[in-house]
Amino acid sequence: MIDFIKNLDEIEKVRIKITFLLILVSGIIVFILSSSIYFLYENQKYVEIEDKLKTTLFEILPKLNEDISKIISINIEKNMFLCVYDMSSQEKLCINNFNEKKYFFSKFNKENLKVSNGTSVNQNLYILTYYYKSVKDFYIVMGQDITKVNEDLRKLKKSIFLSSITVIFLSGFLAFSVSGRLLRPLKQQKENLEHTLNIVAHDLKTPLSVINTNLYLMKVKNFQNVENHMYQIEKNLEYIKSIISNIDALKSISKEDLEDIKVSEILENILNKFQTSIKEKNIKVEFNKNEDALLKANKTDIEVCFTNLIDNAVKYNIKDGVIKIDISKDSIVIANTGKEIKNLKKIFEKFYREDKAGTTKGLGLGLSIVKKICQKYSFKIKAERKDDMNIFTIYFR
Amino acid sequence: MKILIVEDNLALNNSLKEILELNGYIVDAAFDADEAINFLENSFYDIIIMDIMLPDIDGFALTKFIREKGIKTPIIMLTAKDQLKDKIKGLEIGADDYVTKPFEVEELLARIKAIGRRISVEKEDIVKLENLEINLSSRTVKKDGKLVEIPPKLFCILEQLLRNRGKVVTYEMLAGKCWEITEVPSNETIRANMKLLRKLIDPEKKIIKTLSGVGYRID
Numbered sequence: 001m002i003d004f005i006k007n008l009d010e011i012e013k014v015r016i017k018i019t020f021l022l023i024l025v026s027g028i029i030v031f032i033l034s035s036s037i038y039f040l041y042e043n044q045k046y047v048e049i050e051d052k053l054k055t056t057l058f059e060i061l062p063k064l065n066e067d068i069s070k071i072i073s074i075n076i077e078k079n080m081f082l083c084v085y086d087m088s089s090q091e092k093l094c095i096n097n098f099n100e101k102k103y104f105f106s107k108f109n110k111e112n113l114k115v116s117n118g119t120s121v122n123q124n125l126y127i128l129t130y131y132y133k134s135v136k137d138f139y140i141v142m143g144q145d146i147t148k149v150n151e152d153l154r155k156l157k158k159s160i161f162l163s164s165i166t167v168i169f170l171s172g173f174l175a176f177s178v179s180g181r182l183l184r185p186l187k188q189q190k191e192n193l194e195h196t197l198n199i200v201a202h203d204l205k206t207p208l209s210v211i212n213t214n215l216y217l218m219k220v221k222n223f224q225n226v227e228n229h230m231y232q233i234e235k236n237l238e239y240i241k242s243i244i245s246n247i248d249a250l251k252s253i254s255k256e257d258l259e260d261i262k263v264s265e266i267l268e269n270i271l272n273k274f275q276t277s278i279k280e281k282n283i284k285v286e287f288n289k290n291e292d293a294l295l296k297a298n299k300t301d302i303e304v305c306f307t308n309l310i311d312n313a314v315k316y317n318i319k320d321g322v323i324k325i326d327i328s329k330d331s332i333v334i335a336n337t338g339k340e341i342k343n344l345k346k347i348f349e350k351f352y353r354e355d356k357a358g359t360t361k362g363l364g365l366g367l368s369i370v371k372k373i374c375q376k377y378s379f380k381i382k383a384e385r386k387d388d389m390n391i392f393t394i395y396f397r
Numbered sequence: 398m399k400i401l402i403v404e405d406n407l408a409l410n411n412s413l414k415e416i417l418e419l420n421g422y423i424v425d426a427a428f429d430a431d432e433a434i435n436f437l438e439n440s441f442y443d444i445i446i447m448d449i450m451l452p453d454i455d456g457f458a459l460t461k462f463i464r465e466k467g468i469k470t471p472i473i474m475l476t477a478k479d480q481l482k483d484k485i486k487g488l489e490i491g492a493d494d495y496v497t498k499p500f501e502v503e504e505l506l507a508r509i510k511a512i513g514r515r516i517s518v519e520k521e522d523i524v525k526l527e528n529l530e531i532n533l534s535s536r537t538v539k540k541d542g543k544l545v546e547i548p549p550k551l552f553c554i555l556e557q558l559l560r561n562r563g564k565v566v567t568y569e570m571l572a573g574k575c576w577e578i579t580e581v582p583s584n585e586t587i588r589a590n591m592k593l594l595r596k597l598i599d600p601e602k603k604i605i606k607t608l609s610g611v612g613y614r615i616d
Binding site: 205 | 406408409411412413415416419477478479497498499500501502
C-alpha cells in the first residue's frame with residue numbers, strides 16, 4: 001500500500017488527498033445532521049408521552065381531595081400505568097392498561113418509599129413522578145410503555161447509519177471522479193511538458209553527438225585540416241539553436257519584444273537557409289509577392305513559425321516537387337506537393353505525427369508551435385488539400 | 398575488424414566512420430535499413446553499430462530481422478532513446494550493447510574493443526608469437542621488441558587470423574572483413590597483401606600457415 005502511494009505522481013496524490021478530505025468533511029456533516037435528526041425525533045416522542053401523562057395527572061389531582069377510589073373511573077391510555085400513594089394512610093392504588101384495564105389496592109411502607117419529582121426512562125418505561133401536597137399528601141407515579149417508540153428509534157438509527165454510509169461513499173466517489181476531471185488539464189499539461197522535455201532532450205542528442213565526434217577528430221588531427229569538422233560543428237550548433245528558438249516561441253509574448261516585420265524579408269532569409277535541402281530534392285520554389293504584409297510581432301516567433309512551415313514543405317515534399325508561396329497584405333499561403341496529409345484536423349496537435357512508426361526525426365512539435373504562435377498574435381491558420389497540394393494559409397487579420 | 402555503421406544522420410555517420418578508420422577498423426556505412434540489409438547480405442562484419450531511429454524501418458525491427466536471418470554479428474545500439482524500456486527492448490530483441498547519445502567517443506571505442514574480445518578466440522589483448530608481440534587493443538606489432546609499422550588492412554588480416562586462431566580463415570572471409578563493400582579483392586590481391594604482411598612480420602613463414610587455394614591459419 002505504501003509502495004503504491006509512493007509510486008503515484010503528485011497529481012494523483014492531490015486527487016487522493018481531495019477525496020479523503022471531502023469524505024472526512026461529508027462524514028462530519030452527515031454525522032452532525034443525522035444525530036440532530038435522531039435526537040429531535042427522540043425528544044419529540046418523549047414530549048408527546050410526557051404530555052399524555054401530564055394530562056392524565058391533571059385529571060387525577062382534583063379527584064384526590066375527594067376520594068382516592070374515584071380515580072379508578074378515569075380513563076387511562078393503552079400501555080399506561082399509574083400508582084397513587086396516600087402518604088397518611090400508607091395505602092396505594094395502582095391502575096394499569098397494558099392488556100386490559102386493571103386496578104388493585106395495597107399497603108406500603110412510607111419509610112421504604114423513595115420520593116422524587118420529574119421524569120425518567122427505565123428500560124421500556126417512561127416514568128413521571130409527582131409529590132402532591134394538599135389536605136393530605138400524595139405521591140403519584142405514572143408510566144407509559146415505550147417499547148414501540150424504542151423500536152422506532154432503533155429503526156431510525158439503522159436507516160440513518162445506512163444512509164450516512166451511502167452518502168459518504170457517494171461523496172467519496174463524486175470527489176474522486178470530479179477531482180479527476182478537474183485535475184485532468186493539469187495532468188495533461190504536466191504530461192505534455194514531460195513529453196516536450198523528452199523530445200527536446202532526444203533531439204539535442206544527435207547534434208551533440210555530431211559535435212562530440214567532430215571535436216574528437218579535430219583533437220586527433222591536432223587541429224590541422226579541420227574545416228569540414230568546423231563546418232559540421234557550426235551546422236549542428238545552428239540546429240541546436242533552432243530547437244531552442246522553438247521552445248522560446250512557446251513562451252508568452254511581452255510588449256517590449258514587438259517590432260515591425262516585413263514578411264517577405266523574413267521568408268527570403270528562411271528560404272536561403274533551406275537552399276541546400278531544396279537543391280538536394282530539386283524542389284522548385286514559386287514566390288509571389290503581391291503586396292508585402294507588415295506585422296508587429298516578435299521576430300523570433302515569426303521566424304520560428306515560417307521556418308517550421310517551410311521545413312515541413314521541404315521535408316515532406318516529393319523529389320522535383322514544388323513549393324508555392326503567396327504573400328498578400330493580410331495573408332500568406334505556403335503550399336507544397338508533399339504526400340496527402342491523412343488527418344488535417346489533427347496535424348496541429350502536439351506530438352501528432354502522420355507517420356506513426358516514429359521514425360521521422362524532428363521535434364514533432366513543429367505545427368503545434370506554429371498554431372501556438374498564430375494564437376498568440378490572433379492569426380488564423382488553415383490547412384487544406386487542394387490540387388494535389390498541402391496548403392497552409394495564415395490570415396494575419 | 399570490420400564494422401558496419403547504420404546511422405541516417407550524414408554528419409554523424411561520416412565522423413563515426415572517420416573515427417573508427419583512424420582506430421584501425423575497416424568500416425562500411427549504411428544510411429538506412431535497406432542499405433544495411435544489402436551490405437549484410439554481401440559482406441561479413443564483426444560488429445554492427447546501429448541507430449534506432451532510421452527513415453525506413455526502425456533499428457529494433459532491423460535487429461529482429463537480422464537475428465531472424467541467422468546473422469549473429471554483435472550489434473551495438475547507438476541511440477538517443479535513453480529510457481530503460483528501450484534499452485531492455487533492444488537487448489531482448491538481440492542487441493549486444495546499448496550506447497546512448499550523446500556518447501563519449503572513448504567509451505564507444507572501449508565497448509567495441511570489449512565486444513571484439515568477446516567474439517575472439519584469442520581472449521588476450523597482447524598476443525606473443527615467436528619473436529612477435531601483437532597488441533590487439535592498441536593495434537601495434539613489435540618484432541624483437543621493436544615497433545613495426547603495419548597498414549590497417551594488413552593488421553586487419555593479422556587480427557582476423559589471431560581472432561580465429563587455430564581455425565582456417567578463408568579468402569572469402571578476409572575479403573569480407575578487411576575490404577570495404579565497394580572493393581572486391583581477387584584472391585590474387587589477398588595473396589599480395591599476405592606477401593606484404595609476411596615480409597613485415599613473418600618472412601620465414603613460421604607463423605602464418607598457407608592452406609593452398611583455401612586460406613590461412615595461425616596455430
